[in-house]
Amino acid sequence: MVKTGSIQLSTRGNADVKDITTEIARVINQSELRNGTVTVFCSSSTSALTTIEYESGCVNDLRRLFEEIIPRGREYAHNAKWHDGNGHSHVRAALLGPSLTIPFVEGRLTLGTWQQVIYIDFDVRSRNRELVLQIIGE
Amino acid sequence: MVKTGSIQLSTRGNADVKDITTEIARVINQSELRNGTVTVFCSSSTSALTTIEYESGCVNDLRRLFEEIIPRGREYAHNAKWHDGNGHSHVRAALLGPSLTIPFVEGRLTLGTWQQVIYIDFDVRSRNRELVLQIIGE
Amino acid sequence: MVKTGSIQLSTRGNADVKDITTEIARVINQSELRNGTVTVFCSSSTSALTTIEYESGCVNDLRRLFEEIIPRGREYAHNAKWHDGNGHSHVRAALLGPSLTIPFVEGRLTLGTWQQVIYIDFDVRSRNRELVLQIIGE
Numbered sequence: 001m002v003k004t005g006s007i008q009l010s011t012r013g014n015a016d017v018k019d020i021t022t023e024i025a026r027v028i029n030q031s032e033l034r035n036g037t038v039t040v041f042c043s044s045s046t047s048a049l050t051t052i053e054y055e056s057g058c059v060n061d062l063r064r065l066f067e068e069i070i071p072r073g074r075e076y077a078h079n080a081k082w083h084d085g086n087g088h089s090h091v092r093a094a095l096l097g098p099s100l101t102i103p104f105v106e107g108r109l110t111l112g113t114w115q116q117v118i119y120i121d122f123d124v125r126s127r128n129r130e131l132v133l134q135i136i137g138e
Numbered sequence: 139m140v141k142t143g144s145i146q147l148s149t150r151g152n153a154d155v156k157d158i159t160t161e162i163a164r165v166i167n168q169s170e171l172r173n174g175t176v177t178v179f180c181s182s183s184t185s186a187l188t189t190i191e192y193e194s195g196c197v198n199d200l201r202r203l204f205e206e207i208i209p210r211g212r213e214y215a216h217n218a219k220w221h222d223g224n225g226h227s228h229v230r231a232a233l234l235g236p237s238l239t240i241p242f243v244e245g246r247l248t249l250g251t252w253q254q255v256i257y258i259d260f261d262v263r264s265r266n267r268e269l270v271l272q273i274i275g276e
Numbered sequence: 277m278v279k280t281g282s283i284q285l286s287t288r289g290n291a292d293v294k295d296i297t298t299e300i301a302r303v304i305n306q307s308e309l310r311n312g313t314v315t316v317f318c319s320s321s322t323s324a325l326t327t328i329e330y331e332s333g334c335v336n337d338l339r340r341l342f343e344e345i346i347p348r349g350r351e352y353a354h355n356a357k358w359h360d361g362n363g364h365s366h367v368r369a370a371l372l373g374p375s376l377t378i379p380f381v382e383g384r385l386t387l388g389t390w391q392q393v394i395y396i397d398f399d400v401r402s403r404n405r406e407l408v409l410q411i412i413g414e
Contacts, residue, residue, distance in 0.1 A: 002173045002275050002276050004243050035278045035280065037377075039175050039239045039240075041240060041248055042250075043249060044253060045190055045253040050373055050374070051374045052321055052366060053366055055354070057353035057363065058367070060353040061354055061363050064353075065367050065371065069203070069206075069345055070203060076195065077198045078193070080195065081194070082193075087196070090196045090199065090200075091199045094196075095233075096371070097188055097234075098188070098253070100373070100374075100375055101375050102315075103315055103408050103410035110319050110408045112318075115320060115321040115374070134174070136275070142311065142379070142381050177313050179377075179378060181388040181391065183327060183334075183388060183392075214333065214337045215334075215336040215337050215340075216331070216337055219331070220331075225334070228329055228338075231328075233338075235327075235376070236327045236391070237377050237378060272312070272381075274312065274313060
C-alpha cells in the first residue's frame with residue numbers, strides 16, 4: 001500500500017539545518033502502516049537531506065565542510081549567468097542529494113539512538129518548503 | 139505492484155552530464171502505476187545520479203567541484219594497479235552514489251520546477267549505458 | 277510484500293570498508309521475493325554505504341578522499357563539546373549517507389559486474405554493527 005504525506009518547513013537559508021525526525025515519525029504513525037519504507041524527498045534544487053547526530057557540534061562541523069569545499073564567496077558559472085547568488089547552494093544540494101529512504105519496522109523508524117534525519121536549506125534566503133513523504137508498506 | 143523499466147544512454151565520459159527526467163517520466167507513464175516510487179539505479183561503478191537545475195552554469199559548477207576535490211590529473215592507487223586511468227571516476231561515483239529514489243503522485247514525479255534528474259558518467263571514454271528503473275506502487 | 281532482514285558486522289573503525297554484496301544477495305534469496313527493491317540502512321551516525329569496485333586500489337583512493345576533505349587530525353566542534361574524538365566520523369557519514377536502495381530482478385541484484393556494495397565504518401574504534409535490510413517486492 002502507498003500513502004503520501006508531507007512536511008511543511010520555514011527555513012532561514014544559508015545552510016539552515018532542521019531536525020525533521022519527529023515529523024517523519026508522526027506521518028508514519030498517521031499512515032497506520034506497520035512495516036515498510038518512507039522516502040523523504042526535497043522538491044527543490046537548493047536543499048538536501050541526510051542523517052546526523054543532531055547536536056550543535058556535528059551540525060556546525062558539517063556546515064564548515066560545505067563552506068570549505070563549496071564556498072559561498074567565490075565565482076560560480078550559475079551566478080554569472082542568472083545573478084541570483086545561489087550557485088553554491090545548487091552544487092551543495094546536488095552533492096548531498098534530495099532523497100532519503102528509511103525503513104520502519106513495527107511502526108518505528110530504524111534510526112540509531114544518536115541518529116536524526118536533517119533537512120538542510122542551502123539557499124540564500126528564507127523559504128517555505130514542503131517535503132514529500134512517500135510511504136510504501138503494509 | 140513492481141514494474142521494471144530501463145533507460146539507454148550514449149555518453150562521452152569525463153563527467154558528461156545527461157538530463158534523464160523526461161525518460162524517467164515516460165517510463166512511469168508506461169507503467170500505468172499512479173502512486174509510488176521509482177528507484178533509478180546505475181549498474182556501474184564509474185557513474186552516478188543526483189538532481190540539479192539543469193542549465194550549463196550549475197552543471198559546470200558541479201563538474202568543477204569534482205575536478206577540485208577528486209582531480210583527474212594525479213596518481214590513484216587504482217591506476218597504479220590496473221592502468222586503466224579511471225581511478226578518479228571510481229571515487230567520484232562512490233561519493234555521489236548509484237541510486238536515487240523519487241516519489242510519483244497521480245502519475246507525476248514530485249520534482250521541483252527547477253529540478254532535473256541527472257546521470258553523470260565519470261568514466262574516461264564513451265560508453266553505452268543502461269539504467270535500471272524499479273517502480274513500486276499502485 | 278515487505279520482508280525485513282539484517283546483516284551483522286564486526287568492524288575495526290577508522291574507515292574500515294566491508295564488502296556486503298554477498299550478504300545482501302543471501303537475504304534477498306531467503307526472502308523468496310523475486311522482483312523489488314532492497315533498502316540497506318545504517319542505524320548509526322558514524323557509518324555509511326555506497327557502491328564501488330571492491331579492490332584495494334579503489335578502496336584506498338576513497339579513504340584518501342575522506343582523509344583529505346574531512347581529516348581526522350584537526351579540531352571539530354563535536355570533539356570540543358563531547359571529547360569522544362569522532363567528529364570527523366560524523367561529518368563523513370553524513371556526507372556519504374546512511375541509506376542505499378538497490379533493485380533486484382528475478383531474484384538478482386542489478387549491480388554491475390565490477391560494482392560491490394560497501395559499508396564504511398568511520399568511527400574510531402572497533403564496533404559490532406547491524407544493518408537493516410527492508411525488502412519490498414513480490
